[in-house]
Amino acid sequence: MPCPRVSIGAPTCEIDLDRDGKHHGYVRIPYSAHRSAYGWLPVPIMSIRNGEGPCVLLVGGNHGDEYEGISIFIDLFQKLEPGDITGQLIFMPAANAPAVYAGRRTSPLDHGGEGNLNRLFPGHKNGTPTETIAWFITNELIDRVDAIFDLHSAGSSSDHWPSCKIRLMGDEEKDAVQMEILNLFGAPLALVGDRVHETTLSGEALPKDIIYVSTELGGAGRITPWIRDLGDQGLKRCLKCLGVLPESFPTDPPKFKTRMMNMQNEENYIFAYEDGMFEPAVDVGDQVEDGQFAGYIWNLRQPWKEPTRLHFKKGGLVFTKRHPALCQVGDTLFFTLNDYEN
Numbered sequence: 001m002p003c004p005r006v007s008i009g010a011p012t013c014e015i016d017l018d019r020d021g022k023h024h025g026y027v028r029i030p031y032s033a034h035r036s037a038y039g040w041l042p043v044p045i046m047s048i049r050n051g052e053g054p055c056v057l058l059v060g061g062n063h064g065d066e067y068e069g070i071s072i073f074i075d076l077f078q079k080l081e082p083g084d085i086t087g088q089l090i091f092m093p094a095a096n097a098p099a100v101y102a103g104r105r106t107s108p109l110d111h112g113g114e115g116n117l118n119r120l121f122p123g124h125k126n127g128t129p130t131e132t133i134a135w136f137i138t139n140e141l142i143d144r145v146d147a148i149f150d151l152h153s154a155g156s157s158s159d160h161w162p163s164c165k166i167r168l169m170g171d172e173e174k175d176a177v178q179m180e181i182l183n184l185f186g187a188p189l190a191l192v193g194d195r196v197h198e199t200t201l202s203g204e205a206l207p208k209d210i211i212y213v214s215t216e217l218g219g220a221g222r223i224t225p226w227i228r229d230l231g232d233q234g235l236k237r238c239l240k241c242l243g244v245l246p247e248s249f250p251t252d253p254p255k256f257k258t259r260m261m262n263m264q265n266e267e268n269y270i271f272a273y274e275d276g277m278f279e280p281a282v283d284v285g286d287q288v289e290d291g292q293f294a295g296y297i298w299n300l301r302q303p304w305k306e307p308t309r310l311h312f313k314k315g316g317l318v319f320t321k322r323h324p325a326l327c328q329v330g331d332t333l334f335f336t337l338n339d340y341e342n
């Protein structure tokens, strides 16, 4: 009888997620490379567990240049002890670790240097590094958790007005909890999602009836203190609501009355249809009208030409703005959001 054929690419987790206490280590992503033939890539994973109770997965660095969530989760892990919680918190603060260490949205190691974790779910067991990380989260973590907080920001190429987002599950009880979470998080904006996208973490979690909360906390590849602190307090209030942190855990009340918004549609966007220099006339957080002037694209190769004037098709709250000035055909320059209609 021949010996069995086994996986050479499957990730392994250095910590036992079923153990009580506070533990840290790496998810090892096998990576046989020129400089390290039998090496693996380290993806940090931490767990705080105190008996039975709700289990919450905290994901930062899904995109590697979105830093508020990374900061919030590292700080939370370092300050909490098992006796502070009921149930379990699993931390993956640098989920796409190769992207985080490169300071990039995407991993430089695969997919032509653009390995985008949140476009590669459910992943592959013996795939590229980014695909293997997605496979680990899908197959080793999602089934053990009751809720996921996946803290995003806009990344280097955009800026967002801070928001928290849920996707309706069609379960009255869980959707009531999710709507409460939106208010408790206390961001200026809350998005009530009516769809999930294939190949994303939300697309894997929602069909399994897991509460999935994401954010867009600022952006531009930096940490903005007031937005980071808003996310930190918002997360803690939500963890109290889910029963992981006790009611006595100190938190501030929300600073914003949250404005509920629908997800964006095609008519909310302004795209670049030429290469050039983007000059915005409005900022994130501004309220704009249908048809309002939005900015210019200047032609840097023929600077004697009149600039292209941009206008919003559909007004609303300016949620996203491109951050770098240089733009190319296909770039999103703005999108707006409109008030939530059930």
Ligand SMILES: [Zn+2]
Pocket: 062, 063, 066, 152, 153, 154, 155
């Ligand atoms: Zn992101």
